[in-house]
Amino acid sequence: MPVVSINGLKKRFQDQEVIKGLDFQLTEGKCVALLGANGAGKTTTLKMLSGLMKPDSGTIVFEGAEKGDFRSLIGYLPQYPVFYDWMTGREFLEYTGKLAGLSNKEAKGRAQELLELVGIADAKNRRIGKYSGGMKQRLGIAQAIIHRPKLVMLDEPVSALDPFGRREVLELMEKLKKETTILFSTHILNDAEEVCDEILFLHNGKLVEAGTMSQLKDKHQQAKIDLVFKENTSRYSEELSVLYPVTSIKINGEKASLFVEDVEGAKKLFLTEITSRNLPLIKFEISRTSLEDVFMKVVQK
Numbered sequence: 001m002p003v004v005s006i007n008g009l010k011k012r013f014q015d016q017e018v019i020k021g022l023d024f025q026l027t028e029g030k031c032v033a034l035l036g037a038n039g040a041g042k043t044t045t046l047k048m049l050s051g052l053m054k055p056d057s058g059t060i061v062f063e064g065a066e067k068g069d070f071r072s073l074i075g076y077l078p079q080y081p082v083f084y085d086w087m088t089g090r091e092f093l094e095y096t097g098k099l100a101g102l103s104n105k106e107a108k109g110r111a112q113e114l115l116e117l118v119g120i121a122d123a124k125n126r127r128i129g130k131y132s133g134g135m136k137q138r139l140g141i142a143q144a145i146i147h148r149p150k151l152v153m154l155d156e157p158v159s160a161l162d163p164f165g166r167r168e169v170l171e172l173m174e175k176l177k178k179e180t181t182i183l184f185s186t187h188i189l190n191d192a193e194e195v196c197d198e199i200l201f202l203h204n205g206k207l208v209e210a211g212t213m214s215q216l217k218d219k220h221q222q223a224k225i226d227l228v229f230k231e232n233t234s235r236y237s238e239e240l241s242v243l244y245p246v247t248s249i250k251i252n253g254e255k256a257s258l259f260v261e262d263v264e265g266a267k268k269l270f271l272t273e274i275t276s277r278n279l280p281l282i283k284f285e286i287s288r289t290s291l292e293d294v295f296m297k298v299v300q301k
């Protein structure tokens with residue numbers, strides 16, 4: 001049974017419909033990225049799933065039940081978490097543990113366990129005001145899982161961090177995957193690719209793609225041949241593209257990218273033609289479109 005099933009979820013603010021009918025399921029133990037540009041509707045979706053915002057229509061079914069208090073099943077880290085800077089990390093976690101219903105003793109034990117898990121045990125008696133951005137975010141993740149939720153939702157957990165903080169939090173998410181199901185929002189494809197099993201790609205309040213990274217690659221990625229000539233790239237590349245049926249051609253300064261279906265056939269023909277015509281080739285490279293290109297294509301569609 002999925003941890004959560006979402007059906008026909010919609011949300012409108014004044015005259016703007018920002019979530020336009022979402023359907024998806026989250027499977028236990030998976031790490032899923034909710035990927036989308038600014039304003040795509042990620043925070044609104046997470047707020048509805050966490051119970052902080054009411055959908056206009058649609059259903060959210062947690063472990064088979066549509067109605068009830070699901071707070072014990074959910075952990076949530078908002079995009080802009082607020083901490084009491086005068087508390088120490090340990091005090092903060094013990095406090096949130098008690099708010100989540102743990103006894104004094106349980107809260108102390110769990111706080112210590114999590115301080116170690118998220119790697120800030122050495123700083124547990126330091127005031128949060130003295131923590132770095134990455135440490136605060138790790139503390140935020142610890143509070144989100146203090147009550148051992150089935151599903152933890154993290155809203156843009158790394159977006160505001162410098163490269164060091166980002167690395168710390170992405171590594172922590174790798175560890176977290178062993179503990180719980182994760183749904184995290186991001187607008188950065190690399191982060192999604194690095195830690196998640198599946199991607200939900202949100203665009204203008206609609207899911208435009210969903211699946212595992214390899215499913216998305218198989219579906220959208222295309223082989224391409226990059227050519228750089230010493231001069232006149234566009235003329236030579238266009239001549240070659242007429243000889244071999246390319247799907248599309250992109251010329252950027254000195255470089256031309258020719259997208260092809262049959263890379264072996266194209267390679268053979270291009271190299272033969274380039275050699276026989278003695279064209280001034282300085283670079284010939286075969287690759288596949290990046291996922292970035294794939295998502296740009298999906299969005300433009």
Ligand SMILES: Nc1ncnc2c1ncn2[C@@H]1O[C@H](COP(=O)(O)OP(=O)(O)OP(=O)(O)O)[C@@H](O)[C@H]1O
Nearest residue numbers: 013014018036037038039040041042043044045187
């Ligand atoms: N409380 C609100 N009242 C009115 N409009 C809102 C409200 N909250 C969000 N919106 C609008 O809904 C749309 C989706 O916003 P949301 O914050 O969910 O996007 P997002 O994908 O999380 O973007 P970001 O990456 O910038 O946080 C945006 O156009 C936003 O301006």
